[in-house]
Amino acid sequence: MRNIISHFLFTVKCELFHIIRNALMKKKFTRKEFLKLSAATIASLAASKPLLAALKHVPEIDNPLAYYPNKDWEKIYRSQFKYDSTFHFLCAPNDTHNCLLKCYVKNDVVTRIGPSYGYGKAKDVYGNQASSRWEPRLCNKGIVMNRRVYGPRRVKGPMIREGFKKWVDAGFPRGADGRPPVEYFQRGKENFIKLTWDEAYDYAAKSMINIATTYSGEAGKALLTQQGYDPASIEAMNGAGVQAMKFRGGMPLLGITRILGYYRLCNSMAILDTHVRGVSPDEALGGRGWDNYSWHTDLPPGHPMVSGQQTVEFDLMDAENAKLIIPWGMNWISTKMPDAHWLTEARVKGAKVVSVTVEYSSVASKSDEVVIIRPGTDPAFALGLAGVIMREKLYDEEYVMSSTDLPFLVRMDTLKLLKADEVLPDYKAPDELRDVTITKKGEKAPFPSKQGADQHISETLLKEWGSFVVWDKNKNAMAGVSREDVGKYFKEKGIAPVLDGEFEVDIQGQKVKVRTIFSLVSQYINDNFNVESVSKITWAPQEAVLSLAHQIAENRGKTLIAVGMGPNHFFNNDLKDRAIFLLCSLTRNIGTHGGNIGSYAGNYRVAFFDGVGQYISENPFNIEADETKPSNVRQYFKYESAHYYNHGDTPLRIGNKLFTGKSHMPTPTKSLMFANA
Template identity: 55%
Template sequence: MASGGERPFRVTRRDFLRALAGGAASLAAGVQLPRELLRFAFLQPVQPGLNPLKEYPNRGWEKVYRDLYTPDYTYHYLCAPNDTHGCLLKANVKNGVVVYADPSFGYGKATDPYGNQASARWDPRVCISGLAYVRRFYSDRRVKGAFVRLGFKRWAEAGFPRDPATGRPPEQFFSGRGKEEFVQVSYEEAYRLVARALVDIARTYSGREGEERLRRQGYDEAMVEAVHSIGTQTIKARGGMPLLGPIRIGGLYRFMNMLALLDAHVRGVGPEGAVGGRHWDSYSWHTDLPPGHPMVSGQQTLDFDLYTAENARLITLWGMNWIATKMPDGHWLTEAKLHGARVVTIAPEYQSSSSKADEVIVIRPGSDAHFALGLAHVIVRDRLYDEAFVKSFTDLPLLVRMDNLRRLQARDVIAGYRPAELRNGTRVIRDGERPPVPAQQDAQLVPESLRAEWDDYMVWDLRSGGPRPVSRDLVGRHFQEAGIEPALEGEFEVSLVDGRRVKVRPAFDLVKQYLMDSCSPEQISKVTWAPVEAIENLAREIAANKTRTLFVEGMGPNHFFNNDCKDRAIILVAALTNNVGHFGGTVGSYAGNYRLAFFSGFGQYGTEDPFDIELDPSRPARTRKTYKAESAHYYNYGDRPLRVGNKVFTGRTHMPTPTKAVLWANSNSIL
């Protein structure tokens, strides 16, 4: 009760609504308010001369605020949702709980083995997803513990029953996939369930009986033959982006290799005859691999770090939504704009990066290659290409035989020709020579047999008026010092060593003919839906920014069947305009998962001989690869090879096997 026998201050919902209907006067009349409130007893007079910016009478709230956000301790961790976006963050812990995360602000302190210090401009390196990860970590939706589908558990408890003829499990144990509940089990029980299932699968599909079971299940004959009666070859794994955790995720490579132990047990073979499981790919499955890059350059992927955007004057984003997919590196794009760079997005949609762009070109899905060829048409038609660069750095001057459309080789023209010795960044590996590990390779290594197959090619030298051989060493200044002036256009005739005479043309001349005949801006506009004016203007802008135009390729266009054409056409535009290999002027598809090859120790960890484990940590492991690689695309395609009618287009080296067990880590993009 209130003092003096007054009623307590209470406002019912009915009183409140009645007061609203009658206005403020009705509220005062119909609702009894405390006298202290009506007398403003809680307000205190302001002290004369008080400057609230200098001092404040009650600062207790600051302690409460600081106590909320002052951690008991901090620690650093790597937030790595993708192998190219690892951010070193600082966790702030209070009462044993991470309450929030911060950027570490430590990148500027890092040094390389040579003492070079990194720039503080890498900070702050973080994105909103990384900051929100703390909430996800403590969310009630996070799976904690080991769980198993109820039907699978019952199948295991029943002893893994199968149809003796086909090997199929009874439908009752698998019809509940995606519908029935998961039950929590101990980790020990989960380990036993998985191990027992893998043993059962290996036994079921090993030997001739195992092959027949797969045939009766309807698998393609080529896939059944690829099993070679080895049941472990039906067990697959995928360590998604293993660079994020060479031990935790890359451990699946090691596990597939160690399944050779299971194969030896099931089939009764010795270590030399034992075979492990199969490992699915990461890089190409994500379509991070731009197929045209190795076709043109021999490198798995042309790459550059995104910070080099600050060196560019023109940045073209080809299906690459930088702001949304490269969030920690988004500031490099905005800072490049502050430095005066223009940004152009080329994509089928208006993406988040388009809102930051100076020009947006929306094209038809899958028409990136056509659009690039339209740019090349304008550049060649108006002679906007860098002639000196094209002659000394590209293969466009090389002669092509008109009788078979193959490059003219030196041995075709010069009897007894011996290929030149390669010394300019290339080293030939002799037959039987063991190449050094990747970390110790200081040149491009070429097998001796491949060097002999290449031979040397020919150009038409305008100075001598005849064909001249050129090797891979003659690039850039080395080509210029050779005193050769290659023709880019024209048709010539050469005498072969067998006495025949054939017509030859420079590759540039053939490319020009194709561009002029088929790739005018008007023709390309009909295919891509891009305005003719956009094609013309961008081509001229690229040509005006030689060495300063970035061609940033996204992974989305890699999904299309013409993906290799997209890369080759973009590289053609870059090569014509001297935008290859420069800081701020080059082609790149920044993904980076292939960089695992630079970790020389990973091969020893993943392929250590399971029958001969090295227990001395100071000695290198003895390796023997027992697992086989396979692309996950075939499983996604229905667990079948690419067959059209009676023709199988999947070769023996890439032939998948039937999939009976799948293990994966750090990936949710397989099914």
């Protein structure tokens, strides 16, 4: 009621003010006249019933939902959010989430960006319908992408460094050793000049021709020698100047044709080589394609060491199948933005989150428990957890026996795996494999992009792998096993291998001590990584080591360890992968939904684009113009790791010892073409 009265008085005052103001505007008054008029007006207003009657009371509103006085103010929002048209685009920055977003356009300007809400409509080639639970897929960066697009700092066309342009315009002058004069290469001190696209192509093409010509043949070799390049690197060029040109399609999965086009261009350098050296297409060489995933440390090196494949990965939606989720050196909330909801939903479903981190990160604040360790001590922490599980016999024995190499015997004289053919003359290793095609001597496996789902290995490699030996409890004797004997196939053999044991075997008339890998690993951990020492190394409390080990053991097959890419930056970082793999091997947490190890970079998605190889390596001398036919493939270029360029553009040579092998030998770098990073 008090509000209504004050509103009424305020309304009266306003009406008076308007009447007086209008009158004043028509005629100029003295102060005396003004006061007189005001008093008279107030008096007449007080007596004037009809005028007061016109003043409205604010209606009494019992239920605001049933009555709303005036919604005109909403118009401003309606017109602000009004758009003329929409379109979809795939947001593809370096975070690899590739959200499909919707742009709203007004007066030909993208005024805002939102989620597409189309994921629930998607179907795969088999007709499987995606779930709307992937929505809304977007983050705070994506939502303001239009600001970047229209931002004043965006480079909107080709530009060239002033000195470089002058060098090209002057006809590529070079000193006696082939190096361009330094005055043309004042990088960081010169302006950039805008070019048209045609001019940019012209400058780039002219430079490539010049570099390929300068460094080809014996003359090129002599220049590179004068410049001090490693002889092995110069030799690796095979006399082709195009080999000094490097192309890197960085983060290629963000734009399969757009970014991987750099490798295709690299392959096409074979055409340039035929012109420069006058060689036939059969003898021509392409450029060098630089790596990306491994170079910028997305690769967890321990993964290929342990598993033989680049990376073991899971999609983050798998969190909902887990009971225990361990973001390890991974800031799920900040770096996996559109997938953060899977973590939240997993928690709602009862999963527990324990983060292993070096700081109180945003994911730490969403975790049930946080273990903060010293940076770089991840391997010690993982070994500490594995040690608890081994000592307290909390491992999954059946899994360890059938699906890991922990029961294999190791010769203590050579510290090499005992091979079946050394001790079991009657053992016959399979010469055919279930899922792998063996290429016989003289045969060649199809080009990778044409292998489809098949895997191929050579007969020689199969022999080199050989077969292994375990100690069978059932027969108290050795038994041979091969790579085919894994999981259910191992169980079918009826072998019960000893996990922790030491034996003596006869090898060519000599008594040799052998031990299981399990026994060696557990001794190593017991000697070096007991709970107390792990706590000292990592600064994690002993209780935390014990507690997390027990939780992982309790959640066999249901512990998801999402390792980040940050720990890939440490020296000897493969050790953390290998130690975490051991932990997962002991607890059945490899390769199952909700129980796995991963290092998420979205790289597994390359498998969806099995035409990539055909696109990159299409023979530039024989382009297939019929879209219904596969391309003719011939790889002229060679992959090279950009690490060598970081290493002063040299292979690893210490003194006279060359550590880099022929297959990985880098060439001198004279041009770089980089995309996306």
